[in-house]
Amino acid sequence: MITIDGSYGEGGGQIIRTALALSTLTGKPFHVFNIRKNRKDAGLKAQHLTAITALKELCDAKTNDVALGSEELRYLPGKIKSGKFSFDIGTAGSITLLLQAVLLPAMFAPRKVTLTIMGGTCGKWQAPVEYFQNVLLPFLQRFCSVECVIKKLGYFPKGGGEVEVVVKPRISFNKFESFDLFLEEMKKMKPFHLVSRSALVQVKGISHSSRDLASAHVAERQAQAARIAFTKYNVPVAIQAVSHDALCTGSGITLWARFHDKDDELQTVLGADALGERGVKAEYVGSNVAQQLATEIDSGASVDSHCGDQILPFLALVGGEVRVSEITEHARTNMWVIEKFLDVKFEVEGNMIRAIPLKAG
Numbered sequence: 001m002i003t004i005d006g007s008y009g010e011g012g013g014q015i016i017r018t019a020l021a022l023s024t025l026t027g028k029p030f031h032v033f034n035i036r037k038n039r040k041d042a043g044l045k046a047q048h049l050t051a052i053t054a055l056k057e058l059c060d061a062k063t064n065d066v067a068l069g070s071e072e073l074r075y076l077p078g079k080i081k082s083g084k085f086s087f088d089i090g091t092a093g094s095i096t097l098l099l100q101a102v103l104l105p106a107m108f109a110p111r112k113v114t115l116t117i118m119g120g121t122c123g124k125w126q127a128p129v130e131y132f133q134n135v136l137l138p139f140l141q142r143f144c145s146v147e148c149v150i151k152k153l154g155y156f157p158k159g160g161g162e163v164e165v166v167v168k169p170r171i172s173f174n175k176f177e178s179f180d181l182f183l184e185e186m187k188k189m190k191p192f193h194l195v196s197r198s199a200l201v202q203v204k205g206i207s208h209s210s211r212d213l214a215s216a217h218v219a220e221r222q223a224q225a226a227r228i229a230f231t232k233y234n235v236p237v238a239i240q241a242v243s244h245d246a247l248c249t250g251s252g253i254t255l256w257a258r259f260h261d262k263d264d265e266l267q268t269v270l271g272a273d274a275l276g277e278r279g280v281k282a283e284y285v286g287s288n289v290a291q292q293l294a295t296e297i298d299s300g301a302s303v304d305s306h307c308g309d310q311i312l313p314f315l316a317l318v319g320g321e322v323r324v325s326e327i328t329e330h331a332r333t334n335m336w337v338i339e340k341f342l343d344v345k346f347e348v349e350g351n352m353i354r355a356i357p358l359k360a361g
Contacts, residue, residue, distance in 0.1 A: 002030040002340050006071070009333030011038025014309070016048055017100040018334055020075065022313060022341035024059050024105040026179050029076040030340075036071075043069035047093035047119065051101035054087045058105060058113075080173055082111035089119030092159035094126035099165065104313055106165075107144045108173040108182075114166050121154045121161035122252045127306060128273050129163055130206045130254035135271035136310055142189065143314065144169045153208060155250025183317070183343075187357065191320030192311075194302035195352070198267055202258045203230050203293070205239035207286065209251035209276065214243040218282045222253045225286030229294060251276030253286060255293045259302075270296040270304040270325075301325035301351065308353065309334055316344045321354040 002023075006015050013036055023030050036042045044052075044066060052073070055061045060078030089098065095117045106113040122128035127136070133148045140146055145168040154161020176182040207223035219241040230237045239255070254273040261267040274289035276282060296304045301323050303311060308324035309331045315322060316338050324331070327348055335346040335353075343358040 001074075002028055004030055004032040004337065004340065005034055006032050007034040007037035009336060010329045011333075012036055012330075013045065013048060013097065014100075014330055014334055015337055016044070016073065017051065017097060018313060018337045019341070020051055020055060020101040021104040022338065023075055024055055024061065024077045024080065025108065025173065026341050027077055028341055029074070031072075031074045033072045035073060043071045044073070045093060046089050046091045047098045050087050050089045050093065050119070051098045054085065054098070054102050054115075055105070057085055058102065058109075080105050080109050082109045082113055084114040084116075086116040087118070089117070089159065092120035092123055092154060092156040094123055095119045095121055095154075095161060095163050096127045096129055096132045099132065100310065103146070103165070103167070105173075106167045107140070107146070107169055108171055109167065109169050110172045110174050112166065112168050114164065116162065116164050118160070118162050119154060120156060120159045121150060121152075121163065122250070122273070122275060123156045124275065127310070128252055128254050129161075130208075131256075131271050131273050131306075134204070134254070134256045135269050135304070135307055138266060138269055139307070139311055140314060144171070153210070153244045153246050153250075155210060155246055155248050158247035160247035186317045187319070189318045191318050192315050192322055193320050194268055194322040196323070197259045197300070197302050198261050199259065200233055200235055200257055200297060201260045202235055203233070203237045203239075203255060204258065205253060205255035207239055207241045207251075207253040209243050210246040210249050211243050212249055213251055216282075218251050218276060219243055221282035222251065222276065222286035225283040226253060226255060226290040229287055229290030233297070251282070251285070253289050255289055257293060257297050268302045270301070271307065272296060272304065296325050299325040312346075312353070312355075313338055315353070315355045316342050316346075319344075319355050319357055321352055323352050325351065327351060327353070
């Protein structure tokens with residue numbers, strides 16, 4: 001059983017999410033203690049508990065008794081299944097963070113997996129679902145087909161968002177007699193090589209708000225402020241402004257920059273996002289997120305700093321290298337966890353991350 005100190009590095013929930021995903025895929029059980037020890041509210045939160053519940057259904061996993069605030073988990077995975085699953089975090093807990101634990105094993109299920117998840121679609125310290133859809137998923141389509149539809153927006157503190165994710169695997173883990181044989185199949189795939197970029201071709205985005213902010217044109221003002229910031233790049237800018245019914249007041253904006261290769265195929269995508277806040281002008285929110293994305297663009301990176309964290313388990317499966325705008329403590333901690341489950345060694349040189357298999361298969 002793999003033993004993990006949850007206070008290592010940034011000591012947050014990423015450790016538990018990555019461990020859950022890789023344990024389920026590899027079949028290697030783990031024991032983690034000091035869960036989220038470096039957070040002021042240590043222990044498991046609602047989205048972690050829902051992820052554990054989800055995996056109990058998805059792969060018949062077994063655990064010790066856990067509850068909100070639990071700082072220790074023993075996890076024994078079973079065989080990955082297909083089917084339709086529905087999970088309600090019950091709070092504004094992050095849907096995308098829950099997906100970090102569940103999506104990876106679902107991508108290698110025997111057949112189609114449909115996940116309906118209720119909770120928060122955006123919030124502090126989490127990727128909004130629009131980022132998940134338009135920045136992370138393009139990198140993952142090489143492994144399988146993943147479609148994500150937002151049915152309802154869910155803002156803090158009430159949540160109430162609803163997202164449907166449909167995963168159509170191309171490779172079923174269960175057909176392999178061992179994880180080593182599965183890895184051999186993974187190594188046949190083309191490694192990631194996200195080192196350099198071609199020209200920026202387009203900036204896109206979604207600016208959204210709850211319906212009660214529509215009369216103040218919050219979504220439109222966020223979008224317009226962001227549009228202005230990209231005139232210097234001389235590329236098309238398409239930022240959609242929408243208002244939705246929601247259980248509580250909220251707004252946000254997600255932007256992404258698309259880079260195409262010489263054959264006009266998508267080469268890479270960079271993203272940034274921001275939340276609206278009470279007392280903060282919509283124009284400031286829009287210009288702020290635009291500046292974040294401009295910084296990513298101007299860095300010359302092929303992967304933004306947040307996606308750089310999230311792509312690491314997939315990079316480890318097929319190998320390769322990515323140039324990120326910043327090596328975060330989050331990323332370093334994630335590499336440490338991944339190396340416990342997979343025969344891979346990460347090398348960091350400047351802003352380059354390389355995943356090197358320690359053995360074939």
